[in-house]
Amino acid sequence: MSTVIILILSLFSYVAGYAFMRLTCFDKPLQGDCFCIGFFAIMGIAGAGNIAGAALKLSFGRLCIISAVIYALVFVCASLVFLTERKKNSSLPSAADSFGKNDRRVNMVIFAAGLVFLLLFVITQVTPAVYLAEDITLETVRTFLSSDRFYEVNPLTGAPYTAGIPNRLKILGLPFFYAFLAKIFPLTDAGVVVWRMMPGLVLVMTVCAYYSLSAALFKEKRSRAIFMLIAGIVLFLSDYVSGADGFALLQAGFRGVSIRALVLMPYTLSLLLRKKWIYCILPVLVEAVTVWTLYGAGAVLLMCVMFYAFEGFLKG
């Protein structure tokens, strides 16, 4: 079931991202762009829903219905754009940005990179390891599901809050998103959604983000393939301490900081390298609703500012 949800969300991401890029006339988009931007749309809708639910004091069940309708509408509209545009012009995004036909050696590198990522995916799905320190995601998800209320019940005890919670916490949409998935896919336990499905989805988006980055860095397909292989190995073997990318993927793939490190940062870097400054707003907004950093001004924004200054310095 976990893999089915990952496929559904990946399909949604691709179609929504494709439509968004078509509508905003994104110049020379890649397949990876479609997935990443669509994934941002999913996170954005969840974040907006979470904020609305907390502000309007909606019940969790009602908010799930509203969110499901919004997701469905977005998917229908995006599919219409997707189908219309594909008919008009099939070159976007096309095999032009895929690895395509290569010589035998390049194919071997691509195969090796694919194998590393496949192995990573199997690990996230078969033997998930979960780092629980400082984290109460699953407790929060189960509390939403059992109490049908938003931020009124303390997830750690099940009793109503006596002094409340920081407002910044109410902006974070990930627990709502996970609870929403567990609700609309009733055969799936919330634990499976949080600890197994989400790391798998994050891995898919990580591959897309790193692929976009490779395309921003290298023109040659061989170089891109080598880049992906090395990135895969580093992700696989950097599972040694919290804060490292491999650890984020294999032991905390459901946490906002992991999504930021694995998807938002590399994808933003690819946007910055391609000088698509305006689109950097998207990961900045997604970080605001996924990671508890300084009131929304998170690491991605800092990265954009630093990179912009750095670029100016190099040119100057």
Added chain:
Amino acid sequence: MAELIGIAYDGFKNFISYGKYPGIFMTVAVVVFLLLQMGRLNPSAYYPSLQILLYGLITELICVVPVTAVLLLLYQTRFYGPEWIFAQVPVTAGIAAGGTLVVDILLKWGRESRKQFSAYLAVFAMFMVLLAGGGMNAVSAGGLEILGNLAPSGNAIDKTGLTKTVREYAVTEEILEYLHADGDTVLYAPSEIMRYARSVSGEIGLLYGRDMFDPATGAYAFDEYDEELTVIYDWMRRAENTTDIRILSSADEAPAEALSAAVKRGANLVILPGNMSETIEAAAQGVLGVEGMELATDMGVYRIYDIR
């Protein structure tokens, strides 16, 4: 300020203790810039990769220098561990970009100088360094918590030979059997069960949460525990950690005060560790009996007391 600098330094120490990728990243970046200086690299062809490497070096320095590291810690609101400031450094992207450049240069050199075997050998050595520099599984390295083998239903499977955490999680799942039908269960149990109870079920209520013994999780709410709850927790902590009758029998730590206070505050499912001495067990049973609870099951490791 000194405390913050200490935290930042600890973060850096933790980050480099087990794996060597930040070091490999810096080495790769330095090698690439040396190749650039030696004229072996056409900067215009690889401009974006050089940008990433330089940017990565600068951000890594920012994370390592205590003053800037402290600023970053404050920026991430000190909520996350100090290691997470290293998320700002594109280590994976930097190693991959730099590594690709090195491979490109080596292969080109091999073609031009007809020393392809040497070039392949050098590429192979580079990959070996990459493999040797990493580390698998933070659990063995840092003793972190791990939870594995979740069956589709969310149940822990293969209960033989599981890690301690998985075993505790599985035991906590068994406790679900004792949830009251009216959904009004309030649990008082050893911390290894209290830790996972709310992850296993949202239906179960706890006398106190994980934030009692995992202070970092307390940042999610302004709620605080009063003195009595601390006494209740403290007694259970002693009970689960010692079998020494002298410690548990001392006047201020006898079961009466903590257990009756727990029941009076709403606990209607009490789990006691199974390794308590008979004397303490009898005393606890007496107190719980007065409060209307009786032994529901003896799991060996734990004894479950439920409301009559």
